Amino acid sequence: MEKLLEIASKKTDQAEIYSLDETSDEIRFEDGKLKDIESKSQSGISLRMIKEGKLGFAYTKNLINPEETLQNAFASLKGGVEAPFSLPLTRLDLPLKTYDPSIEGLSNADIVEECKRVCDIIAPKTKGQVNLSAGRKIVRIRLINSQGTDLSSTSSFYFLGTEILYPGSYSSIHRGLIGKRFIQADNEYTNFLLDMYNPSGREVEPRGGKMKVLFLPESMYVLIWRVESATSGRNIHLKVSPIMGKLGEKVFDEKLTIFDDPLNDPVPGARGFDDEGVPCRTFSIIEKGVVANFYYDLNYATKMGVESTGHGYKASMWGGETVSFKPSPSLEHLYIRTGSKSFPELVRSIEKGIIVAGAMGAHSGNIQNGDFSIGLSPGLYVEKGEILGHVKDAMIAGNVFDVMKNVVDLENAYHPAPTGTFPAVLFENVSVATRSNGQ
């Protein structure tokens, strides 16, 4: 790595090498039975170089042929992609606690036992099919650049995901559990799944119309994707955000505060620096409904004449090979500030409404404009504070800049969810379409 950097630095103005090593094991149970174990051991390197304001980029998995990787980067440099920015010199004093060594001693047999234990608790108490996946992952990142930056981070992850499925479908009540080390699933975890699933077994066909809608943390990503799109430095630069020019303006309900907190190291995956070596910080996106900040990587920040906010990550919406991505603005440690009500209190406060326990089609629709239109998978129907059943063939639709103005309340607890760590959020006046439509 050092040698590659040395050669690259000699022939260019600036150079950077990012290396990634990941090992993981994932165990899957279907219908309460062990189905599969998949292991992975992956490594890769990417190289960025800047010469006369132009960018060269290359990546590889096996550094068998460093010469070829260098040549690929030089060839890319000739393409003329502009790089108006400089790589940073970053030294970090306080290392975050991102790694728990006990993860190394956790065997696949231990994880299989935990899955069996969770199945044995849940399966006898429900008619629904129980699927689980669990596993662990160790991620090592090192970033060096020609300015003298040499940063590294090792993170450990344990995860368990459990779902109870509705018959004849893959629609389910599901919840995840994550940690830097093994955590035994407790009663609160298993009871949530049972308390949501068991009363909702019946199919109901309520009339559609405007009503209260409770998004579980697991389905908040539908709305959050739109917020991420609207506040991304990339979309501000490209002038395709509906809230560009609205910094400091109130666009959402004042109960909503959305922030990025890479430094919160009790949660696995905390980071002191982003994938370009810019230091991370706790960062507000929406503060009490007001647009607080847009988030940037080095490239878009320089283009907009601001500083990078430490959000340059090699990320993509659909997975893929991490080292093959150039850094782009990305919120990797997102939180929605919790509210005051317990989850059962939130449900009890719904006179008539829908709980969105899962969503289909979050990626379709006009994300940049903030529009969404999702199938409920499942949607639980609530009347007078009681879950009466699950709804079939129903959709909810709207625009985040309307829907997120009408927050009734938020749950008082954080849960790991796709794209962040969120409480459940109750909205009112959301449009629901069903087969027996009220509209």
Next chain:
Amino acid sequence: MFQKLRTILSKVDADYADIRYEIKKESSIVFEGKELTQISANSTDGFVLRVLKRGGFSSIAFTKGSDGEKAVRTAVENALLISKNINRPVALSKAETVRGTFLLDLEEDPRQIPIDEKLDLTRRYNGLPLKHEKIATTTIGYAEIVREKYFLNTEGTEIREDLVTTRVGGVITSRDGDLIQSVRVGLGGSQGFGVLRDQEEEFENKTSIALKLLKAKPVEGGTYNVILNPSIAGVFTHEAFGHFSEADLIEDSPTMREKMQIGAVLGNEALSIMDDPTMPGQLGFYQFDDEGVKARATRLLKNGVLVGRLHSRRTAQAFGEPLSGHCVAEDYRYAPIIRMGNIFIEPGTESFDEILSRLGNGLYLVDHMGGQTSGENFTFGAQYGYRVENGRLGEMVRDVNVSGNLYRTLKNMVAVGNDLVLSKTGGCGKGQINIRSCNGAPHVLVNEVVIGGR
């Protein structure tokens, strides 16, 4: 390379094992608006080993050849752990032993085209929408992905096959004040670079749609009779029906298996569905899947009756059904899973005009914006649509999302057109991404569809 793979496999003490090594060559060019933001050509590689021992079947993906022995140990340990914890041992359906090299005759091998020529082509297409004042931006790119695969198993199969995928496309975004509209554009295929040339008209058409959408009204939510155009009917076929023809998705769901029994009447008599990866020239073409099984055309639905299913060697054995050659991986990072290759609704006899007049009043939905299924229920987005009154196309509508129940919708597909079109780009996410996922259909008339509007 085969010698190296043989050496790794020879260390495996198991009932069956296979190993796949792949070199993946990717070229990528991206424009955001007028600005070139990426140009690169790179290659990556890796191994996937699968082991079956005492009825336990496990896989490991690894990067470094020097990790081969460790990978063998891990995979065997995991297979034994599975074997101790399952009631029904895994067995594999018997497959023919194959040895050979299967390379394609391409219409211009993209590996031989200089990157400057690829850049010029992308720049030219990207420039077409940007001529218009109300086009706010574009994200348009060139992508070329070549998988050079080496497959070897302990039964003597040795296959060398290349898959070449090319694509130009992305998103065209229009803007008027606070209103932002996006339209996807994409073309490409498995046949090389030639299919990307002379496609200006496609970019101009999509630009015009993006501009017209700024004036279109949001559709009102409710239940409608609709005509799906080939793009959207193809995605419906893939999402709502196709996934449940994938045996691995229903294998461990007793309730789904009950519904998806061979012989079950699932759809309207007008409806027949096929998956045929071997059809030449289309996006999803391959000869052997990533288990070394020969791909074959598989009829799934015949006049509404379920007649077949897509299988891996594992599920074909478990279901007691024939192999279909549909077990495919994204790349060297993954063990293969069951995927559709090229799924389509077989054409009927009616013309588009005949179907329009049969519809009378309703909506005509055009081009998909992605879809998703959760079993019985599905959702997908349309780029845009038109109101239809008295069999005539009326005003354009936007924000069209469709949701429905699979079985009810299959029965409500009452007329199938004679104008089959297959997709030119793909991207199915089922844990892994399949960029060669091809689907298609003729125009299809569907009664009583829930439209989500906004």
